[in-house]
Amino acid sequence: MNVPQINFFEALKIALPDYQNLAQSVAEVLEISTNEAYKKIRATSSLSLPQLIKLSDYFGVPFSYQPRQLPVVSFNYLSINREKPDMLDYLKDLLENLKLIQQRKDKHILITTDDIPIFHFFKYPELTCFKLFFWADNSSLKFDTSAISEEIIHVSQELNRIYLEIPSTEIWAKDTIHGTIEQVRYAFEAGHISDKTLAGKIVEQIRYCLTDMNMYASAAKKTIDPAHSFNWYNCDVLGSIAYLIEFKENMVCYNRFNTFNYLRTDDQFYCAQTRDWMQGLIKKSVSFSGQGEKHRNKFLYNAFSACDHLIEEMGRA
Template sequence: MQNQFIKLLKEKSKDNTSFVDEMADVLDIGYDAAYRRINLKTNLSLEESVKLAKHYNISLNKLFEVGNQNSIIAELSPTIHDTDGLESWLKQSYNNTYPLTKLKGASIIYSAKDVPVFHTLTDSYLTRYKMYVWLKDLNIDMAKSKISFDDWISTIPESLLKSAFQLGEIYKNIDITELWSDNTINGTLQQVLYYFEAGLVSKDLALLICDDIHEVIKHIEEQTINQSIESHGSSNKFLLYKCDLHMLTNTPMIITPFGKVFFTPFTVLNYFKIENQNTCEMMYEFLQKQMSNSKLLATSGERDRTLFFKKVHQKIYIAQERINMEDKMSFL
């Protein structure tokens, strides 16, 4: 295993003729000690292996997966406890995604159990409400407090909004394929109804949030018809599949000419970043199978596409009617 790891390090080294000196510098050891490790006369410690992996920008998967096909290492997203944690999460998501805009042939496949977060990160009430809901779920103090969305909205740091809008813009500059079901919109609407009925969102703001959801869906329908995302003079592909067979999972997969990576959720916003290529290929094949059993709404016919988006808008209208009815029945 060490021999394979050393070979990988040599491939990453800028100058193989000075590889011994380079390793000695990284590990802060003598030339002879480094030479013994390269020639397998001395075992690398775990700490030394981690130092070398970081220096040569090698995934930790490479340290542990050699010879073991049933174990992988996953990178954990930043933990979110407060607004600072949410901002860190947005910034890391941006850093993970931004390089794709500069890489020819890069694309994203998104299995959308809920409306993909990128669509909701605009200068809107919906974006601000999403942040409120996330922090209500993840911040213990905020979860216990009775602060309403109407009061909280005025306390949002500008830097948090800036990070959100910046991440939302990234999605306009990459080729995107999304898989939706008839239920993809449900979670977003349920969030609005839950806190409205709990008295933590006013009627006026709840209805404005629903208006924003309508606008998001209208924009997605336009992209679906055009099969493209128009942004800053460039045109990126946008394909939307309607999936009726499999459960969707909020899993985005990034595909580049150099490999694949996907992000799998395990709490509200926290996710595991998976770079193991065998695992990524398994996920990619599964997503391809999902697409083969789904309808590409741009080509399935005007009737299917119109019915799908009409049904989504009807759900939003029903939520708005429920909000209005709840307000009328409040005297009981």
């Protein structure tokens, strides 16, 4: 039995929308009959290498072969030119991925992070502009919101809207909020932000993000729709920033690296290990959702105090 070929078609089936027939799609791409396509899917007829490449390219599904079952995991990633990063392309790629997740019937996002998940601050234009500026490492430039196009703001806010409609669980590190606060402090002290009013507005929008989080957590949902569930946890120590997308049939994992890049894999063994690790973290975490009001209020009080302290510092400068 040609197990790799069968597994490849299983991956193709999962990647297709529910309304799309696998055999018909394969037949159209390979320009063969539907009957022959079924033979390929059942592995009673072998795929040629050109056919394999054609299907993999067309559907965006990698073919994985592991000689002697070596423990190999394949990742793909969006390559960003760090010398001159194109943030619009980066955001559009995120939006395309998030829309594909939203379209699936059964989905859930599980996040571990030591920074505010990017989808939350995309709601606020000045904060979005600042984070993109800081990520792009524009250390020799002044921060100016006019450098960010209206299209970037539109795509960012669309990302926020879609994320709110996807059920999710977030595990934040103890110092998650302080990373962004320290970025603003650094930019102000280094002279990248010379406008005190603008700097204060960015910090205020961090507060708005936290207020949103409090609302989501207390209601255990991100919108008025109960299906858009939300669970928030705090864990003292996290090992990495990871996004695990759980579907009914499979999982996909995204690992952040180099600030804003990410590695993506749909290797199910790797994803299962990541899920088990995340579930272990939840057991060691404090819940901020629903009845976790006491712990949530303490966390938010400290975060709001840090924001207020920074605003006072900048005012005295």
